[in-house]
Amino acid sequence: xxxxxxxxxxxxxxxxxxxxxxxxxxxxxxxxxxxxxxxxxxxxxxxxxxxxxxxxxxxxxxxxxxxxxxxxxxxxxxxxxxxxxxxxxxxxxxxxxxxxxxxxxxxxxxxxxxxxxxxxxxxxxxxxxxxxxxxxxxxxxxxxxxxxxxxxxxxxxxxxxxxxxxxxxxxxxxxxxxxxxxxxxxxxxxxxxxxxxxxxxxxxxxxxxxxxxxxxxxxxxxxxxxxxxxxxxxxxxxxxxxxxxxxxxxxxxxxxxxx
Amino acid sequence: xxxxxxxxxxxxxxxxxxxxxxxxxxxxxxxxxxxxxxxxxxxxxxxxxxxxxxxxxxxxxxxxxxxxxxxxxxxxxxxxxxxxxxxxxxxxxxxxxxxxxxxxxxxxxxxxxxxxxxxxxxxxxxxxxxxxxxxxxxxxxxxxxxxxxxxxxxxxxxxxxxxxxxxxxxxxxxxxxxxxxxxxxxxxxxxxxxxxxxxxxxxxxxxxxxxxxxxxxxxxxxxxxxxxxxxxxxxxxxxxxxxxxxxxxxxxxxxxxxxxxxxxxxxxxxxxxxxxxxxxxxxxxxxxxxxxxxxxxxxxx
Numbered sequence: 001x002x003x004x005x006x007x008x009x010x011x012x013x014x015x016x017x018x019x020x021x022x023x024x025x026x027x028x029x030x031x032x033x034x035x036x037x038x039x040x041x042x043x044x045x046x047x048x049x050x051x052x053x054x055x056x057x058x059x060x061x062x063x064x065x066x067x068x069x070x071x072x073x074x075x076x077x078x079x080x081x082x083x084x085x086x087x088x089x090x091x092x093x094x095x096x097x098x099x100x101x102x103x104x105x106x107x108x109x110x111x112x113x114x115x116x117x118x119x120x121x122x123x124x125x126x127x128x129x130x131x132x133x134x135x136x137x138x139x140x141x142x143x144x145x146x147x148x149x150x151x152x153x154x155x156x157x158x159x160x161x162x163x164x165x166x167x168x169x170x171x172x173x174x175x176x177x178x179x180x181x182x183x184x185x186x187x188x189x190x191x192x193x194x195x196x197x198x199x200x201x202x203x204x205x206x207x208x209x210x211x212x213x214x215x216x217x218x219x220x221x222x223x224x225x226x227x228x229x230x231x232x233x234x235x236x237x238x239x240x241x242x243x244x245x246x247x248x249x250x251x252x253x254x255x256x257x258x259x
Numbered sequence: 260x261x262x263x264x265x266x267x268x269x270x271x272x273x274x275x276x277x278x279x280x281x282x283x284x285x286x287x288x289x290x291x292x293x294x295x296x297x298x299x300x301x302x303x304x305x306x307x308x309x310x311x312x313x314x315x316x317x318x319x320x321x322x323x324x325x326x327x328x329x330x331x332x333x334x335x336x337x338x339x340x341x342x343x344x345x346x347x348x349x350x351x352x353x354x355x356x357x358x359x360x361x362x363x364x365x366x367x368x369x370x371x372x373x374x375x376x377x378x379x380x381x382x383x384x385x386x387x388x389x390x391x392x393x394x395x396x397x398x399x400x401x402x403x404x405x406x407x408x409x410x411x412x413x414x415x416x417x418x419x420x421x422x423x424x425x426x427x428x429x430x431x432x433x434x435x436x437x438x439x440x441x442x443x444x445x446x447x448x449x450x451x452x453x454x455x456x457x458x459x460x461x462x463x464x465x466x467x468x469x470x471x472x473x474x475x476x477x478x479x480x481x482x483x484x485x486x487x488x489x490x491x492x493x494x495x496x497x498x499x500x501x502x503x504x505x506x507x508x509x510x511x512x513x514x515x516x517x518x519x520x521x522x523x524x525x526x527x528x529x530x531x532x533x534x535x536x537x538x539x540x541x542x543x544x545x546x547x548x549x550x551x552x553x554x555x556x557x558x559x560x
Contacts, residue, residue, distance in 0.1 A: 044316060123408075123412075124413070124416070128403075221373045222372075222548075
């Protein structure tokens with residue numbers, strides 16, 4: 001197959017994929033509209049058109065953009081902290097058998113804590129702006145830690161490191177870091193979407209001012225189902241975009257310089 | 260299930276109300292098992308988050324709703340029969356003697372996004388006191404939304420100085436937090452307002468039955484005064500499964516009942532007050548309520 005044939009094939013595949021995605025979205029919208037028309041109750045299920053009218057209204061509101069930005073900021077900050085914390089826990093677990101046992105136990109506890117109980121405590125200790133971020137860190141850290149744990153350094157590499165006395169910082173930089181990248185990147189793209197979801201849910205519980213969750217809670221309290229669907233739609237699209245952006249990081253190769 | 264008017268068929272009538280002060284407005288009916296129009300009547304107390312759903316899905320034949328929610332859900336299928344409670348919000352704190360002492364401080368408000376928060380904003384507007392939900396300065400009040408538990412914890416830890424809370428949460432806080440006092444009543448500052456209303460499903464009740472129901476409702480106040488020790492039992496006997504009441508048995512007393520402000524009156528006679536209140540809420544938050552038309556008010560024929 002020559003270059004032009006390859007390019008044509010690639011173009012056809014991409015176009016086909018795009019058409020499939022558009023068709024899937026349209027089918028879901030049609031199903032939603034049909035169900036809404038059958039239910040015939042805007043408070044139980046608003047129509048697609050009502051939701052889009054309300055979405056347009058939100059997109060013209062300053063409060064919406066402020067809320068959106070603050071939620072994204074909180075999501076990204078808590079995500080970064082979760083990554084750093086998971087890495088630190090991972091490195092600590094490699095220090096000795098005792099620390100490995102301790103860290104594994106600690107992460108199990110983190111994984112099992114009921115989120116709703118924690119948020120009630122956090123709201124007493126902190127405030128409605130900070131509590132959702134802490135919840136996200138508690139939920140995402142065990143997931144990232146688990147993906148780091150699946151990372152394996154094979155025996156021959158370990159032998160080589162022993163022979164050439166590669167340890168400490170050099171072991172981390174030349175051996176572990178490339179492995180972390182290949183193990184972690186797939187998990188990060190799915191975790192960011194989860195992080196956003198948990199963030200919005202926590203903001204609803206905490207009634208966080210200037211947040212997507214706060215806007216959802218307002219809409220729910222006022223029985224404004226159209227707006228509730230519109231904000232949920234924005235959250236879904238944002239989660240998909242964040243997921244796609246992070247999945248593109250697999251193309252970033254960490255260049256390891258030989259010192 | 261609902262009765263068919265004058266067709267000879269009968270089934271249970273279902274009445275829903277949210278936990279809290281609105282549930283007190285139907286205590287006498289629940290206590291005696293009052294049958295509306297002679298039909299079996301189920302009274303159920305649900306959480307405040309759920310009450311709208313029972314009306315939106317048309318499950319309820321009658322329901323007590325926050326007035327702003329009633330303005331959204333009434334019209335095609337429901338009408339407003341009566342005002343049930345006229346405000347139960349109170350400014351509490353460990354120090355201070357008036358709302359002016361809150362200027363320059365944070366004010367925690369229970370349900371900031373709903374009627375309590377909107378009413379507090381209405382009050383501050385009428386008193387000419389600037390407020391914000393973001394930046395706090397020496398010349399304004401910063402409003403912060405909080406749950407009852409957060410407010411209790413905040414008072415105990417000293418994080419919170421002032422709060423606006425609804426009864427029966429007020430009594431619970433006065434009991435749990437040493438030195439806490441009621442500084443002022445929001446109702447005194449802004450005037451009594453139609454906080455919750457009784458809505459009735461259209462076209463299924465005879466006029467005579469509704470009249471008798473309303474007359475029976477007017478006896479509720481006397482029942483509350485004379486049967487304080489039975490109120491808790493009546494409420495807990497009608498809670499939906501899984502719902503925990505905000506009332507504590509030991510704390511139900513005359514002060515609590517008075518602060519809940521159960522004041523029943525015909526909605527049609529209070530039309531101007533209700534419309535004015537709705538209009539004020541809409542001015543603060545356009546999504547919070549809908550303008551009411553005359554057809555929404557139940558009228559005895």
